Amino acid sequence: MNPFCEIAVEEAVRLKEKKIVSEIIAVSCGPQQCQETIRTALAMGADRGIHVDVSAKDAETLGPFQVSKVLAALAKKENVNLVLLGKQAIDDDCNQTGQMTAALLDWPQATFASEVKVEGEKLIVIREVDGGLETISVKLPAVVTADLRLNEPRYATLPNIMKAKKKKVDQVKPSDLGVDITSRVHILSVEDPPQRQAGVKVETVEDLVSKLKESGRI
Amino acid sequence: MLPLLRSLLRAHGGRVLYSAARHSSATYLQSFILHNTEVVTDHLTPEIRLLLLTPRCKYWHLRPEHWPYGDPYWAIYWPGGQALGRYFLDNPDVVRCRRIMDLGSGCGAVSIAAKMGGASYVVANDIDPVAAAAFALNCQLNGMDDLPFDPENIIGDDAGLWDVIALGDMFYDEQLADSLHRWLRRCMEQHGTTVLIGDPGRGHFLGHPIQKQLQKVAEYSLPESTKQENYGLTTSAVWRYQPGCS
Numbered sequence: 014m015n016p017f018c019e020i021a022v023e024e025a026v027r028l029k030e031k032k033i034v035s036e037i038i039a040v041s042c043g044p045q046q047c048q049e050t051i052r053t054a055l056a057m058g059a060d061r062g063i064h065v066d067v068s069a070k071d072a073e074t075l076g077p078f079q080v081s082k083v084l085a086a087l088a089k090k091e092n093v094n095l096v097l098l099g100k101q102a103i104d105d106d107c108n109q110t111g112q113m114t115a116a117l118l119d120w121p122q123a124t125f126a127s128e129v130k131v132e133g134e135k136l137i138v139i140r141e142v143d144g145g146l147e148t149i150s151v152k153l154p155a156v157v158t159a160d161l162r163l164n165e166p167r168y169a170t171l172p173n174i175m176k177a178k179k180k181k182v183d184q185v186k187p188s189d190l191g192v193d194i195t196s197r198v199h200i201l202s203v204e205d206p207p208q209r210q211a212g213v214k215v216e217t218v219e220d221l222v223s224k225l226k227e228s229g230r231i
Numbered sequence: 232m233l234p235l236l237r238s239l240l241r242a243h244g245g246r247v248l249y250s251a252a253r254h255s256s257a258t259y260l261q262s263f264i265l266h267n268t269e270v271v272t273d274h275l276t277p278e279i280r281l282l283l284l285t286p287r288c289k290y291w292h293l294r295p296e297h298w299p300y301g302d303p304y305w306a307i308y309w310p311g312g313q314a315l316g317r318y319f320l321d322n323p324d325v326v327r328c329r330r331i332m333d334l335g336s337g338c339g340a341v342s343i344a345a346k347m348g349g350a351s352y353v354v355a356n357d358i359d360p361v362a363a364a365a366f367a368l369n370c371q372l373n374g375m376d377d378l379p380f381d382p383e384n385i386i387g388d389d390a391g392l393w394d395v396i397a398l399g400d401m402f403y404d405e406q407l408a409d410s411l412h413r414w415l416r417r418c419m420e421q422h423g424t425t426v427l428i429g430d431p432g433r434g435h436f437l438g439h440p441i442q443k444q445l446q447k448v449a450e451y452s453l454p455e456s457t458k459q460e461n462y463g464l465t466t467s468a469v470w471r472y473q474p475g476c477s
Contacts, residue, residue: 026462026463029463030458030463030464030465032465035434035437036434037463056462057462058462058463058464059463060433060434060435060463061434061435167462170286170291170292170459170460171284171290171291171292171293171295171298172284172291172307172460172461173460173461173462174295175295175302175303175304175307176461178302179403179404180403180435181405181435
């Protein structure tokens with residue numbers, strides 16, 4: 014699981030342990046492998062899962078906009094009060110899904126959270142910003158994205174992994190939610206980092222000096 | 232021989248294919264349990280000593296596929312079972328001189344609590360053969376002769392023999408929950424059986440249609456160690472099933 018998402022799950026479980034949250038639904042969009050990620054969230058304490066089934070081919074072009082449409086549709090369908098997400102994925106580094114989900118739902122957003130407190134129908138969130146820490150208050154329902162220092166996620170242990178196996182994971186397709194996942198982004202090119210050339214082994218210092226001379230380095 | 236065999240089999244695709252069937256004799260199972268669990272009293276019924284898996288046991292930290300048998304549900308004292316056990320010990324009138332069926336008995340703590348509370352006859356029922364061995368050891372550990380154990384799936388059978396059916400943490404498997412619900416209703420209608428359910432309030436149980444016919448009779452805060460085994464849960468309760476009420 015993406016580390017920021019792990020922090021978001023941990024925060025949800027802590028809110029449940031404080032009896033502020035009654036049920037945690039773990040959602041992941043993508044191919045079959047997503048179920049493993051959902052099982053990890055269930056072993057951390059989420060109550061049930063929803064796997065939004067997207068084929069491996071379609072998942073390649075699945076971007077923040079498509080995922081946020083799915084999340085917004087599920088948030089309405091499941092009648093949730095709080096959407097907690099990691100601030101960004103560590104593969105594409107987009108950092109857009111939480112913000113877009115809030116916009117689509119027309120809910121307030123509290124991004125880069127390093128502390129979340131619930132006070133009645135409001136959330137008090139401390140945000141990590143450039144100049145330090147900013148404290149804001151947002152009305153529920155709301156979208157919160159987790160930053161690195163929000164908490165330290167727990168490990169899934171055997172008893173929790175075992176129990177997670179029996180928790181329910183529903184499967185839905187984006188079309189069941191009325192969501193079109195066609196990408197509107199055209200990627201012009203993707204370039205791999207330069208390949209490192211293999212080196213040569215030398216036996217002695219003399220060999221090294223002659224090799225360096227040969228290649229014109231000294 | 233055994234570790235070698237296991238490591239050889241693990242080399243094939245990284246999965247433990249080693250069959251436990253060869254080592255399923257009661258003596259072998261009991262020695263396996265004694266080696267891989269420890270005596271625990273840090274739960275809601277400290278008067279009952281139980282052999283359980285703890286963070287000090289090696290399998291706690293290994294990936295579940297290394298465990299050589301079916302999932303060890305019996306190696307954990309589940310929160311619903313803990314609530315039932317505590318309830319029986321604190322309210323012996325519920326079980327005294329009555330015949331008790333402990334369905335999905337696992338480690339057997341609920342059966343042991345019922346017997347301690349003065350039940351006339353107790354049967355532990357669990358379809359996991361390893362649970363049978365663990366139950367026998369736990370009975371001995373608490374100075375009891377082995378109580379009867381039934382390894383068959385009895386859900387759907389005639390339950391005329393029982394005054395009380397106790398079920399700890401049996402309502403979180405959706406399919407099982409539905410068939411259980413039908414059967415329990417029949418038990419009550421035909422025989423007036425008392426049905427007591429222990430559950431820590433999992434989302435699925437709280438959302439199940441049976442909830443409308445349940446009355447909460449006791450609720451307990453879970454000890455810290457149990458919270459660690461049940462991320463997200465902090466309390467557990469006993470519910471009495473009363474079809475017809477809503």
